[in-house]
Every structure is written in C-alpha cells, then in structure tokens.
Amino acid sequence: xxxxxxxxxxxxxxxxxxxxxxxxxxxxxxxxxxxxxxxxxxxxxxxxxxxxxxxxxxxxxxxxxxxxxxxxxxxxxxxxxxxxxxxxxxxxxxxxxxxxxxxxxxxxxxxxxxxxxxxxxxxxxxxxxxxxxxxxxxxxxxxxxxxxxxxxxxxxxxxxxxxxxxxxxxxxxxxxxxxxxxxxxxxxxxxxxxxxxxxxxxxxxxxxxxxxxxxxxxxxxxxxxxxxxxxxxxxxxxxxxxxxxxxxxxx
Ligand code: PGA
Numbered sequence: 001x002x003x004x005x006x007x008x009x010x011x012x013x014x015x016x017x018x019x020x021x022x023x024x025x026x027x028x029x030x031x032x033x034x035x036x037x038x039x040x041x042x043x044x045x046x047x048x049x050x051x052x053x054x055x056x057x058x059x060x061x062x063x064x065x066x067x068x069x070x071x072x073x074x075x076x077x078x079x080x081x082x083x084x085x086x087x088x089x090x091x092x093x094x095x096x097x098x099x100x101x102x103x104x105x106x107x108x109x110x111x112x113x114x115x116x117x118x119x120x121x122x123x124x125x126x127x128x129x130x131x132x133x134x135x136x137x138x139x140x141x142x143x144x145x146x147x148x149x150x151x152x153x154x155x156x157x158x159x160x161x162x163x164x165x166x167x168x169x170x171x172x173x174x175x176x177x178x179x180x181x182x183x184x185x186x187x188x189x190x191x192x193x194x195x196x197x198x199x200x201x202x203x204x205x206x207x208x209x210x211x212x213x214x215x216x217x218x219x220x221x222x223x224x225x226x227x228x229x230x231x232x233x234x235x236x237x238x239x240x241x242x243x244x245x246x247x248x249x250x251x
Pocket of ligand 1: 212232
C-alpha cells in the first residue's frame, strides 16, 4: 500500500517560483525513486496548467486546492471539476478549513465532492475542529457531523480524508504545539469509523494535516495509522520535502 504525500502550496509559491520548485521535485523525487509514496503537488489555481506539463510522466500527480461550485452555468470566477480534470489534475482538495473560513458551507462541500468524483477526480476531503470545540470536548462529535454531511450521497470509488485540527494548522516553526500524535490517532479512528458507515462502498484513506514537517512526520505515520499527510508550508521547502518523502517511503 502506498502512503500519500499531499503538498498544499497554498499561495506560498507562485508564477516562475512554482515552476522551478516543481522541476526540482520532479528531478529529485520523481520517476521511480519513491515508488511507495504517492506524491501530489497542489499549486495555486493559475499554475495548474503549466505544472501539468512540468509533471508529465514524472510519477508525481497534480491536484487543485479547491474546486468551484457545481452550479457551473452561473458561478462567476469558479473553476469546475470537469475543467480541473481536463487540464490534468487527478486530485482536488475539498473543504479545507481556510475555504470553510471564507464561507464554504457543508452543503457546498457535499456538492463539490460529488462533482469531483463524477468528473473522475479523487477528492481530498478536509475535516477538523477549531480550538473552541476541542476545549469543550466535542471534537469527535464535530468531525463526525462534518463527515456525515459531506459524504451524504457520495458515490466515488476512492476518497482521501485529511484530519486537520484547525488549531494545529500553520504553526510550523512558531513555537506553538501542533497536535499531539496520540490525539490525532484517536481522531483517525473516529474518521475511519464514520467514513466506513457514511461511504461504505468507497475506498477511504485517512491522512493527517497540521504543521507536519520533516521532523515530526514520523510520529504521525506509525504503521497501521494514518495513510499519509497533507502538508502546507513545509512542502514548499525542498529539504523538508526530502526528509518527509524518505520517512513515508520507509513506512
Ligand atoms: P500546514 O498546512 O502544514 O502549513 O499547517 C496544512 C494545511 O493547511 O493543509
């Protein structure tokens, strides 16, 4: 079984810098070098077409950071799942907490997941509780609700689900405590249980995300645990990426 390394570049790299970074990753980590790791680069939307060419036949897949609303005919500025597929994406992140904070609702996420699967993309669904919810001990219930709503009517063959506690995102190098691996693992079991029930016919893989880097990735990726990681900031640093891909490859 492969493990997943999903690089969510957010807006950290753009334009020529993203092409340069993708070329670097292609030559250092592409081809047959890490056959046990499914690597996916998710650059900003305008870079997708260019990176599709850079990554062609590299063994590194392309993913989008979000997908537009499926009400395609009247959704100014959005990019549809069909278009993402056409320009070479294989994966798409849906329901990232930064998109939810910008107004994406559970109902939007349900429709986007269905549209992504219908277009032939593998969705990477993000779930996770904010700090206020964790403090009151309702994290498991909160994530269960997010998942149950998102997966309503989902019929895709394959799904990645990233458990990303909102309070642990973007804390790399800031001295703050990211999520303790034991806490993450408890939530993984919740996510797996709910996914089995809500999308019984779908093959789901559960990933961890939230300030993952070369140093801590090993503590989240124990055998029999998470199937990979969704990584933001550290995935834009070649030295961190190199450490992470090596750790995942040894799983
Ligand atoms: P981070 O981002 O690794 O920078 O915390 C993860 C994410 O938001 O997907």
